[in-house]
Amino acid sequence: MPWEGRAGRPWASWSGRRRWLVLGAILLVVALGVAGLARARAERWRRTRLAIDETRRALAAFRREYGRCPGSLEELVRAGRPGRRWLREPPRDGWGRLLYVRCPGHFDPDDADVLSAGPDGDFFDAENVR
Numbered sequence: 001m002p003w004e005g006r007a008g009r010p011w012a013s014w015s016g017r018r019r020w021l022v023l024g025a026i027l028l029v030v031a032l033g034v035a036g037l038a039r040a041r042a043e044r045w046r047r048t049r050l051a052i053d054e055t056r057r058a059l060a061a062f063r064r065e066y067g068r069c070p071g072s073l074e075e076l077v078r079a080g081r082p083g084r085r086w087l088r089e090p091p092r093d094g095w096g097r098l099l100y101v102r103c104p105g106h107f108d109p110d111d112a113d114v115l116s117a118g119p120d121g122d123f124f125d126a127e128n129v130r
Helices: 016-066 073-077
Strands: 100-102 113-115
Touching: 016 073, 016 113
Parallel strands: none
Antiparallel strands: 100 113
16 A cells, blocks of 8 residues: 555655755755844944944043043933934943943053943953953
8 A cells, every 4th residue: 555655754756856845945944044143243344333433432521521531421412512412212232231430541541442232241351342
């Protein structure tokens, strides 16, 4: 009987070409998923670097105008004078966490330290973004 030969081999009814098409489609979906994840990761790093650069520029402008470091990030966000703000909102990295700002900086006392904890959110590892 025809059904007796296929009981233990479900792939036996598929031709070689159909089997390779299904495997190829699965591999394509996996590859597209991995590429999408890599693209999302790169976008987060890009947004983090942009936020750090924007915060550094805002700190430099604040220091030029007032001759001192801001007391907090909120001082950069709210208007010092009517219509004058250095940042529209508190700076966040690509993962949605607030940036760490220290002014004057620990690494360079004439500048400010602006850091992101990176993808894992931990400042105590090597994936921090400066």
